[in-house]
Amino acid sequence: MKENTIETLKNLNFTEYEAKAYLALLEESPLTGYAVAKNSGVPRSKIYEVLESLALRGDIFVSYGNTPQYIPVPAKELIRNRRLKAEEAFEQVEKSLAKFELSSNDRENIWNITGRNEILDKVKACILSAEKRVLLEIWEEEFNELESELRQAANKGVTITIITYGEIESDFAHIYHHDMSREITEEYDGRWIVFSGDDAEVVAGIVSLDKDSRAAWTMHVGLVMPITEVMIHDLYLMEIMEKHRKVLEESFGKNLIDLRHKFSIYPDFKKHYVK
Incomplete structure (x- = not known):
């Protein structure tokens, strides 16, 4: 079941490590970076790089203190955000392609x-x-x-x-x-x-x-x-x-x-x- 979910998240531009870390936080949070690595199976040498990438993309939140802790964006909110970004991307591409098409249409053929x-x-x-x-x-x-x-x-x-x-x-x-x-x-x-x-x-x-x-x-x-x-x-x-x-x-x-x-x-x- 978890493997299928990881593959689904990879279709949403998660890396495998990002997907594992995000799922670990969904199951239990807040967690320290060490705990996320332990619960997710992501190597400790990679976990902070992975968590930073998720935070920059807005998929998790960080509470900075003596020991930073992490919580996930709720699943429904994550999906809604991805859907909105995808729709915005499609709209931008549609407009760009329409402009390109108007400029490139060969009306002589x-x-x-x-x-x-x-x-x-x-x-x-x-x-x-x-x-x-x-x-x-x-x-x-x-x-x-x-x-x-x-x-x-x-x-x-x-x-x-x-x-x-x-x-x-x-x-x-x-x-x-x-x-x-x-x-x-x-x-x-x-x-x-x-x-x-x-x-x-x-x-x-x-x-x-x-x-x-x-x-x-x-x-x-x-x-x-x-x-x-x-x-x-x-x-x-x-x-x-x-x-x-x-x-x-x-x-x-x-x-x-x-x-x-x-x-x-x-x-x-x-x-x-x-x-």
């Missing part, structure tokens, strides 16, 4: 991501780092896997706007259902995902090829701006369709199919990005 799970993991991380707005174009299959992160972002005040393919419903996001979801899936022979966070980074790619899925992540303004604006223009069009569908379909066919055909370069009107 485009990073490739391979594999559907890997793409979704990156989108999840981007969602959780967003502070103002998330724009997302997505099929219901992928939405189900991102819903938890999207809800977390919404709960902290991030505006979530989603262009959806398929039956997606949400109580935390602005949902825009795209026309012809099934037909578009067949036309493109697959599904894609487009993410824009805070107008600062984007992830875009194909997610229906399992391990062969491909996407790009970038903070390059030359891509972030046009991709984000294309999504916003999709939203414009969907708002316009909502209010003026009849007039537009009279000119361009049901669900604007004539426009889709007009701007296709393939005789079968299907998209052949994936070959």
Whole structure:
């Protein structure tokens, strides 16, 4: 039992001798240095060095007199102090790394991501780092896997706007259902995902090829701006369709199919990005 406790204390940056001395004082105190050495098994030649180290770190208290005596900081207080110091250290590291990251981020590169799970993991991380707005174009299959992160972002005040393919419903996001979801899936022979966070980074790619899925992540303004604006223009069009569908379909066919055909370069009107 004591050996396990010593190993635990070593995980809190105690040396083995420090752990033994501290436990000896927990069992009985106050003690002189000689008594701590005797009760703990720490060599007498090392005990005062060990006790001085514990005192400097605030893990024990010393009463100086003709013969100094030592008492331990209570175990609960020791743990609380360690926890506070660890949290302070994590906060300092987090701030330092954030500053370093801001100064070192390469906003000129485009990073490739391979594999559907890997793409979704990156989108999840981007969602959780967003502070103002998330724009997302997505099929219901992928939405189900991102819903938890999207809800977390919404709960902290991030505006979530989603262009959806398929039956997606949400109580935390602005949902825009795209026309012809099934037909578009067949036309493109697959599904894609487009993410824009805070107008600062984007992830875009194909997610229906399992391990062969491909996407790009970038903070390059030359891509972030046009991709984000294309999504916003999709939203414009969907708002316009909502209010003026009849007039537009009279000119361009049901669900604007004539426009889709007009701007296709393939005789079968299907998209052949994936070959």
